[in-house]
Amino acid sequence: MTRKVEQSRKLQKRAESMIPGGVNSPVRAFGSVGGEPPFIVRGKGSRLWDADDNEYIDYIGSWGPMILGHAAPDVVEAITAAARNSSSFGASTPAEADLAEIVISAFPHMEKVRFVSSGTEATMSAIRLARAYTKRKYIVKFEGCYHGHADVLLVKAGSGVATLGIPGSAGVPEEFTQFTLALRFNDVSALEDAFQKFQGKIACVIVEPVVGNMGCVSPAPGYLEALRTITKREGALLIFDEVMTGFRLTFGGAQELYGIRPDLTTMGKIIGGGLPVGGYGGPSEIMDLVAPLGPMYQAGTLSGNPLAMAAGLATLRYLRSHREIYKQLDTLSAKLVAGILAAAKDAGVAMTANRVGSMFTWFFMSGEVRDWDTAEKADTKAFGNFFRGMLDNGVYLPPSQFEAAFMSAAHTESDVEVTIAAARKSFSR
Ligand SMILES: *Cc1c(COP(=O)(O)O)cnc(C)c1O
Numbered sequence: 001m002t003r004k005v006e007q008s009r010k011l012q013k014r015a016e017s018m019i020p021g022g023v024n025s026p027v028r029a030f031g032s033v034g035g036e037p038p039f040i041v042r043g044k045g046s047r048l049w050d051a052d053d054n055e056y057i058d059y060i061g062s063w064g065p066m067i068l069g070h071a072a073p074d075v076v077e078a079i080t081a082a083a084r085n086s087s088s089f090g091a092s093t094p095a096e097a098d099l100a101e102i103v104i105s106a107f108p109h110m111e112k113v114r115f116v117s118s119g120t121e122a123t124m125s126a127i128r129l130a131r132a133y134t135k136r137k138y139i140v141k142f143e144g145c146y147h148g149h150a151d152v153l154l155v156k157a158g159s160g161v162a163t164l165g166i167p168g169s170a171g172v173p174e175e176f177t178q179f180t181l182a183l184r185f186n187d188v189s190a191l192e193d194a195f196q197k198f199q200g201k202i203a204c205v206i207v208e209p210v211v212g213n214m215g216c217v218s219p220a221p222g223y224l225e226a227l228r229t230i231t232k233r234e235g236a237l238l239i240f241d242e243v244m245t246g247f248r249l250t251f252g253g254a255q256e257l258y259g260i261r262p263d264l265t266t267m268g269k270i271i272g273g274g275l276p277v278g279g280y281g282g283p284s285e286i287m288d289l290v291a292p293l294g295p296m297y298q299a300g301t302l303s304g305n306p307l308a309m310a311a312g313l314a315t316l317r318y319l320r321s322h323r324e325i326y327k328q329l330d331t332l333s334a335k336l337v338a339g340i341l342a343a344a345k346d347a348g349v350a351m352t353a354n355r356v357g358s359m360f361t362w363f364f365m366s367g368e369v370r371d372w373d374t375a376e377k378a379d380t381k382a383f384g385n386f387f388r389g390m391l392d393n394g395v396y397l398p399p400s401q402f403e404a405a406f407m408s409a410a411h412t413e414s415d416v417e418v419t420i421a422a423a424r425k426s427f428s429r
């Protein structure tokens with residue numbers, strides 16, 4: 001099957017003439033995989049349609065938020081109802097506390113939450129808060145973890161222990177990242193060394209408890225426990241960036257799955273149900289430092305936007321009353337991941353897969369992926385071939401070897417079978 005691309009090609013050209021790369025977020029571009037990006041015009045359940053009327057099974061799910069599938073009736077209804085009463089006021093609305101209540105109920109350590117409009121804002125604000133609370137300057141992040149595009153978090157994987165942060169983007173002065181330490185994920189001794197070297201100076205450790213942004217990488221047994229123990233001992237805050245994992249792995253995110261209580265949690269993606277929402281929360285003792293109660297400033301004109309709150313609330317309410325979804329997602333994802341691995345094996349293609357619940361990545365390599373250094377060894381050219389083959393056969397995967405794919409509650413056994421068949425076809429061409 002060859003998909004039609006005429007309309008999408010025209011739309012891409014038009015977009016490129018006005019928008020850098022034709023995209024409003026670089027991960028959407030096809031630079032690393034090749035091929036022509038479809039322009040999406042419609043979605044329903046597990047399916048997407050592009051401007052040339054090609055149909056795809058979607059495993060991006062807007063990079064995580066669409067856990068109920070596209071145009072889920074409850075969510076569409078909630079957004080429509082909210083819009084009829086005006087889309088923004090810049091004053092408090094009841095829905096904000098409704099969403100806060102359900103979010104707080106999911107995370108045992110959380111007493112208060114502040115809503116923002118993106119995951120980037122959430123992590124940036126949580127770091128500011130950790131510094132305000134501890135009165136310390138240094139922060140620790142891990143190589144291959146993505147926490148949005150704030151200057152201090154855009155630090156490229158520095159090699160070696162406690163390497164001072166080297167900016168991973170033009171336009172970020174070195175001075176802005178001089179307090180960012182980028183350490184190897186899943187490496188407890190690297191963290192111990194950093195705390196030794198910067199004793200009493202580290203404000204927080206921020207981590208994706210299950211990494212999604214170097215492809216899916218799970219924490220080694222005992223790793224998250226070690227992060228908890230060490231940060232507590234050293235008087236630093238532990239921030240779980242659950243922008244991707246929150247309400248995705250279980251209702252209570254990775255912290256529920258692994259039984260760890262961080263000091264602060266950052267959220268995004270699913271809590272907005274496909275509209276722009278982020279959030280950060282923790283105990284009142286810390287959260288009360290945020291303005292207007294405390295001296296840490298953070299604000300947003302459209303924060304707590306009524307449409308966004310409505311979409312998030314409808315999504316979380318649905319998940320709360322259908323907890324069986326998580327078991328179903330886990331089973332179906334396991335089946336899909338195993339099916340593709342088997343197809344690769346039959347085709348003689350080297351592949352290893354990582355999966356936690358409905359987050360997964362097929363790495364084109366043999367051996368284990370446990371951190372950025374191992375992930376980086378994957379054959380991105382082989383991934384590109386696979387990606388294009390899948391797209392031509394009606395399956396839309398994230399256009400990068402280093403991004404997690406997602407299953408939604410709208411995906412069916414039949415979707416999974418069709419996807420595995422598409423993989424067999426794309427391996428054999
Ligand atoms: C997506 C993501 C972010 C950034 O969220 P945006 O809404 O894109 O700003 C931060 N942290 C993690 C773990 C993410 O997956």
